[in-house]
Amino acid sequence: MTAELGHFALTLALFVAIVQSSLPLVGAHRGKSQWMAVASPAALLQFGLVAIAFGCLTHLYVTSDFSVLNVAANSHTDKPMIYKISGVWGNHEGSMLLWVLIMALFGCAVAAFGGNLPPTLKARVLAVQALVAVGFYLFILLTSNPFDRLFPPPVNGQDLNPLLQDPGLAFHPPMLYLGYVGFSMAFSFAIAALIEGRVDAAWARWVRPWTLAAWIFLTAGIALGSWWAYYELGWGGWWFWDPVENASFMPWLAGTALLHSATVVEKRDTLKGWTILLAIITFSMSLLGTFLVRSGVLTSVHAFATDPARGVFILVLLIIVIGGSLALYAWRGPSLVSAGLFQPISREGALLFNNLVMATATAVVLLGTLYPLLLDAIGGGKISVGPPFFNAVFIPLMVPMIAAMAVGPLLNWKRGDWRAALQRLWPALLAAAIGGTGAWAIVTDGPFMGIVGMTLAFWLGAGTLVELAERMRLGREPLSRSLSRLKRQPRASWGMTLAHFGLAIGIAGMTGAGAWVKESIQVMKPGDTTMLAGYEFRFDGARAIGGPNYTATAGQFTVSRDGVRIGTLESEKRIYNVSGQPTTEAAIRTTVAGDLYAVIGDRDAATGGFVTRLYFNPLVVWMWIGTLVMIIGGTISLTDRRHRVGAPQTRANPPARAQAAGAD
Amino acid sequence: MVKRLPYLLPLGLFLVLSAYFAVGLTKDPSIIPSALIDQAAPQFDLPPIEGGKGAGFSTADLKEGEVSVVNIFASWCIPCRAEHPNINRLADMGVARVYGLNYKDEPGKALAWLNELGDNYTATGADRSGRVGIDWGVYGVPETFVIDGAGRIRYKHVGPIIDDKLETEILPIIEQIKRDGS
Numbered sequence: 001m002t003a004e005l006g007h008f009a010l011t012l013a014l015f016v017a018i019v020q021s022s023l024p025l026v027g028a029h030r031g032k033s034q035w036m037a038v039a040s041p042a043a044l045l046q047f048g049l050v051a052i053a054f055g056c057l058t059h060l061y062v063t064s065d066f067s068v069l070n071v072a073a074n075s076h077t078d079k080p081m082i083y084k085i086s087g088v089w090g091n092h093e094g095s096m097l098l099w100v101l102i103m104a105l106f107g108c109a110v111a112a113f114g115g116n117l118p119p120t121l122k123a124r125v126l127a128v129q130a131l132v133a134v135g136f137y138l139f140i141l142l143t144s145n146p147f148d149r150l151f152p153p154p155v156n157g158q159d160l161n162p163l164l165q166d167p168g169l170a171f172h173p174p175m176l177y178l179g180y181v182g183f184s185m186a187f188s189f190a191i192a193a194l195i196e197g198r199v200d201a202a203w204a205r206w207v208r209p210w211t212l213a214a215w216i217f218l219t220a221g222i223a224l225g226s227w228w229a230y231y232e233l234g235w236g237g238w239w240f241w242d243p244v245e246n247a248s249f250m251p252w253l254a255g256t257a258l259l260h261s262a263t264v265v266e267k268r269d270t271l272k273g274w275t276i277l278l279a280i281i282t283f284s285m286s287l288l289g290t291f292l293v294r295s296g297v298l299t300s301v302h303a304f305a306t307d308p309a310r311g312v313f314i315l316v317l318l319i320i321v322i323g324g325s326l327a328l329y330a331w332r333g334p335s336l337v338s339a340g341l342f343q344p345i346s347r348e349g350a351l352l353f354n355n356l357v358m359a360t361a362t363a364v365v366l367l368g369t370l371y372p373l374l375l376d377a378i379g380g381g382k383i384s385v386g387p388p389f390f391n392a393v394f395i396p397l398m399v400p401m402i403a404a405m406a407v408g409p410l411l412n413w414k415r416g417d418w419r420a421a422l423q424r425l426w427p428a429l430l431a432a433a434i435g436g437t438g439a440w441a442i443v444t445d446g447p448f449m450g451i452v453g454m455t456l457a458f459w460l461g462a463g464t465l466v467e468l469a470e471r472m473r474l475g476r477e478p479l480s481r482s483l484s485r486l487k488r489q490p491r492a493s494w495g496m497t498l499a500h501f502g503l504a505i506g507i508a509g510m511t512g513a514g515a516w517v518k519e520s521i522q523v524m525k526p527g528d529t530t531m532l533a534g535y536e537f538r539f540d541g542a543r544a545i546g547g548p549n550y551t552a553t554a555g556q557f558t559v560s561r562d563g564v565r566i567g568t569l570e571s572e573k574r575i576y577n578v579s580g581q582p583t584t585e586a587a588i589r590t591t592v593a594g595d596l597y598a599v600i601g602d603r604d605a606a607t608g609g610f611v612t613r614l615y616f617n618p619l620v621v622w623m624w625i626g627t628l629v630m631i632i633g634g635t636i637s638l639t640d641r642r643h644r645v646g647a648p649q650t651r652a653n654p655p656a657r658a659q660a661a662g663a664d
Numbered sequence: 665m666v667k668r669l670p671y672l673l674p675l676g677l678f679l680v681l682s683a684y685f686a687v688g689l690t691k692d693p694s695i696i697p698s699a700l701i702d703q704a705a706p707q708f709d710l711p712p713i714e715g716g717k718g719a720g721f722s723t724a725d726l727k728e729g730e731v732s733v734v735n736i737f738a739s740w741c742i743p744c745r746a747e748h749p750n751i752n753r754l755a756d757m758g759v760a761r762v763y764g765l766n767y768k769d770e771p772g773k774a775l776a777w778l779n780e781l782g783d784n785y786t787a788t789g790a791d792r793s794g795r796v797g798i799d800w801g802v803y804g805v806p807e808t809f810v811i812d813g814a815g816r817i818r819y820k821h822v823g824p825i826i827d828d829k830l831e832t833e834i835l836p837i838i839e840q841i842k843r844d845g846s
Contacts, residue, residue: 242742277674284678319682326675333671370684386805387740388768388794521776584780601779611779 003068006056007147010097013049013104014137016042020107020130024123028195036123040111043126046133047101047108054088054101057146061088067153070094070146076159076578078549086170093146095173099290100136102174102181103129106210110185117206124192125185132184135317143310159549159578168228176221176248180286182214183255187283190276191325194332199276204266207279209638211262215255216634222248223627230620231586238513238623241390246369247289250362254282257358260351268348268413270340273333274355280329284322285362290314292369346416350408357401364393395449402456402507405500406463410470424466431462439511446516453511461504468497495637499630506626512594512619519616525609533616535596536560540568542600542610550574550583555600555610557587571600594618700817705734705809706799710789714771716778721763721789727815731760731841733834734809735785736797738769739777741805747824748781751808754830755784760810760838764788767797767805810834812841 020042027035057070061084066072074091075084083090089098107129114122140146189207193199225245230238239245258278264271342348368389406428410421422429435458439451469475471489472482518533526541540556552574559566569587576583589596594616601611700706709722726732735751737744755762764785766774771790778788791797800809801820810819819837821829 237740240740240742273671281674315682315685318685322678323675323682326678330668330672330675334668370681386738386768519772519776521772521779599780602782613776613779 002056002059002065003147003149006053006060007145009049009052009056010137010147011141013046013053013100014134014141016046016049017130017133017137020046021127021134023127025127025195028120028123028127033119036119039123039126042130043104043107043111046130047104050097050101050104054097057094057097058085058088061085064157066155066157067149067151068146069148069150072150072154072157074159075157076549077156078577079159079165080548082167082170083165086164089173089177090164090169093140093144095177096136096140096144097146098174098177099181100133100140102177103133103136103184106182106185107133110210114206121189121192121196121203121206124195125188128188128191129184132187132321135321139310139313139317143313156578159576162550162574162576162581162583165549165576166228166232168224168232172221172224172228174221175217175224179214179216179218179221179255180248180251180289182210182217183251183279183283183286185210185214186255186258186279187325190279191328194276194325194328197332197335199265199272199336201266201269204262204275205642208259208262208266211255211258211279211282212634212638215252215259216631216638218248218252218255219627219634220631222252223624223631227624231588232583238620241368241387243292243369244289246365247292250365250369251282251285251289253358253362253365254278254285257355257362258282260354260358264348264351268340268342270338270342270348271352271355272336272338273329276333276336277329278355278359280322280325281359281362284318284325285366287318287321288366340414342413343415345411345418347408347411347413349416350404350411353404354401354408357397361394361397364397365390368393399452399456402460402503405503406460406466409464409467409496409500424470425463428459428462428466432456432459434458443516450511450515453507453515457504457508457511460507461501464497464500464504490642491640492637492642495633495635495640498633498636500633502626502629502631502633504626505622505629509619509621509623509626513617513623516618517615520614522612523604523607523609524612525607528609530612530614532614533594534561535566535616537569537596537598537612537614539610539612542603545572547574549578550576552585553600553603553610555598555612557598557612557614559589559596566596569596569598571598573600573602590621592621595620700801701820703817705811705815705817706796708789708796708799710765710791710796713766713769713774713778713788713790716771716775716788716790717783718787721765721787723815725761725763725787726811727813729813731813731838731845732786732811733760733762733838734765734800734811735762736765736767736800736802736805736807736809738767738805739773740769743824743826744806745777745781746826747806750825750830752782752784754834755786759835761786765796765800766790767802768792768794808834810837810841813845 020039023035024039024042027033027038060068060071061075062081064071064075064077064084066075070091070093074094075087079087087094089095107126110117110122110125110129114125117125186207189203189210193203222245225248226238229240258275261271261275261278265275340348406425407418407421410416410424411418432455436451436455439446439454443450468486471493472485474482477485520530520532522530524530524539526539529536529538531537536559538558538560540558542553542555545552545554552572554570554572557569557571559569567589569589571587572585574583574585575581584599587598597615597617599613599615601613603610705723705726707723709720709724711720712718726734733754737748737751751762754760762785764783764787766788768791771792774790789796794802800807804822806824808821808825809817812818818841819834821833825834
């Protein structure tokens with residue numbers, strides 16, 4: 001019964017979405033307020049229905065109802081409860097259900113909290129949101145129904161892919177989807193604005209929190225995925241430029257650009273057409289990511305489903321949504337007149353530079369991801385993609401952007417003075433020199449990029465602090481005045497400072513983990529020791545252990561430095577009972593200087609020892625801390641007062657005071 | 665009209681991209697014709713993976729009268745992990761020599777990878793610069809070639825050999841080459 005109830009609720013949600021996407025749109029066009037008023041209750045109802053459907057599927061997983069195909073294919077009675085629940089979205093059908101659930105959740109949030117939106121804008125936003133949802137409901141119901149029954153039901157299920165049975169990955173997809181789908185809000189606002197033919201500061205102020213929320217979730221989702229790859233794949237790496245990773249990175253890049261250009265629209269009433277385009281592109285990248293992962297046009301082990309019928313459906317959906325919105329942009333875009341003019345060297349100019357680099361980076365990642373596919377379509381050619389390509393193209397793009405990132409916030413709106421900005425940045429210049437020289441002195445045999453990375457990290461970190469000090473007028477006014485200025489900083493400014501500073505920390509971590517990793521692979525017998533990066537790893541031995549649905553070999557290492565015992569590491573090599581698939585559980589001990597990372601491999605038949613892999617990954621923890629700081633920054637910015645108070649007034653001429661105080 | 669052009673550009677680009685996608689969907693991404701089919705394998709002589717076993721891998725290994733399979737792999741390539749059990753299984757069957765060509769990889773990572781997943785290759789060559797890969801027409805790993813006893817390329821598979829591809833594609837080709845040869 002539960003499966004049928006879920007199916008029924010989902011079908012009803014489709015019909016509610018159809019109503020929500022049509023009546024309010026027509027109503028807004030004809031000025032019929034009763035028709036427009038349908039949007040909000042419909043959005044709430046739609047969310048309620050999808051929540052019921054999602055609850056039903058979760059119930060089927062929790063009770064291990066193997067008469068449902070989806071549960072039988074992806075679950076098992078021995079699986080721990082948390083993975084029974086995460087199994088709901090650990091497969092194609094369930095993850096699509098999660099997608100529409102989140103989409104409806106965002107719509108519901110606009111209906112509930114969007115009280116200060118102009119009625120026509122609100123109606124149109126909700127209608128566009130529902131229109132996209134209709135496509136996804138049809139996709140699920142016609143090609144990927146999670147509620148299909150299986151007869152006769154098997155005695156037990158086929159279990160979830162063991163690599164996915166991990167706490168990090170249990171929460172990775174929901175975070176990622178909250179990000180992906182969250183950008184649908186920015187998209188709906190952009191389309192609604194194109195239909196209304198009006199983009200102003202107020203519009204940007206409404207769009208920003210939604211974009212920011214999506215950006216926070218996407219950042220967290222990508223970081224969780226990267227963290228998972230780091231400790232679960234067991235080879236010390238944290239980013240592989242896999243098509244699926246790229247699929248989440250492209251909306252992040254475009255979304256970051258969107259956040260910055262929306263600021264320009266809000267503060268300076270310019271870059272309107274570009275911001276609208278970015279909003280469309282950002283969500284398109286989310287959709288494209290789904291298409292690439294779900295359709296099987298690119299082969300990847302992440303791909304749950306490689307079904308051409310689904311591929312065709314998603315492609316048609318893409319053409320309607322992206323093609324349709326870009327056509328609307330081509331038609332209505334030219335009527336969006338930007339008011340504010342600005343010099344190339346100005347805050348707007350710096351933000352535009354950020355936008356151009358981010359857009360180029362998005363295009364580069366897209367190109368690298370699609371190149372094999374494009375070449376195939378035109379009959380072949382030769383290029384290698386993978387980390388060599390991305391590292392060669394992506395890093396050089398980021399270097400000038402990070403360099404400019406410290407300068408941009410110090411420039412005035414409209415017309416900036418880069419000499420003055422650079423003069424104020426002398427502490428950052430000093431910090432950069434110290435960082436670069438320090439890196440060169442400490443890691444004498446490291447690659448050149450390591451020095452570049454550290455220089456940039458210190459430059460950006462110190463530059464961000466300089467900008468904060470400037471806003472406090474530190475040193476130019478009595479300290480008490482400066483501190484009270486600091487207290488009065490709007491939360492959005494704190495958000496920028498923290499996000500930029502977090503990135504600086506993250507760059508330091510990525511540089512350390514990317515450029516200075518030390519590794520050692522050998523066969524070790526119990527009692528053997530290996531020296532690595534000044535640490536002594538002693539292999540204590542291995543024993544067999546059992547888990548709920550796997551058996552494992554656990555190897556223990558004792559690590560010491562200069563004769564002082566630091567601790568023990570225990571790594572597991574698991575074999576899952578149902579699939580017979582092995583997974584590695586790396587043993588990691590985190591310190592501020594770097595991670596000690598040990599992995600036990602197979603028994604070596606000749607010597608009776610075990611293959612062991614030992615790594616010293618410098619500064620990895622700073623990568624996660626940096627991401628966390630960025631997320632905290634985003635969250636603080638999200639709680640800024642101006643997002644909560646009533647509808648802001650459009651200012652034709654911002655007062656000069658705003659330029660001097662120069663918030664984000 | 666000129667003013668509208670920048671606004672039409674995104675739509676145009678997207679439509680071109682969609683056309684590619686549409687064509688891409690009709691193709692099996694793992695079947696790509698190679699200009700090298702029925703040509704002699706390119707000349708190369710690669711050292712073994714630094715610190716690894718064996719004496720390397722060269723063109724001469726492919727001309728010893730036996731059917732060979734050349735598998736291009738890299739530790740940074742995630743699909744390679746998926747197909748590797750099948751490559752090991754193929755080597756265990758003994759129907760053909762299975763050579764590994766380690767493409768644009770770091771020796772430490774490659775060895776760790778082989779240690780973890782098993783190394784059943786007859787021999788492995790390290791192509792650190794990717795120069796040999798260019799001669800082979802590699803444009804994405806993994807790729808797998810089937811070579812006859814005379815050192816001619818007879819088949820190329822792009823993408824991981826997963827699901828039943830070993831049984832339905834690679835093994836029949838090896839058998840056919842053996843039948844033709846006798």
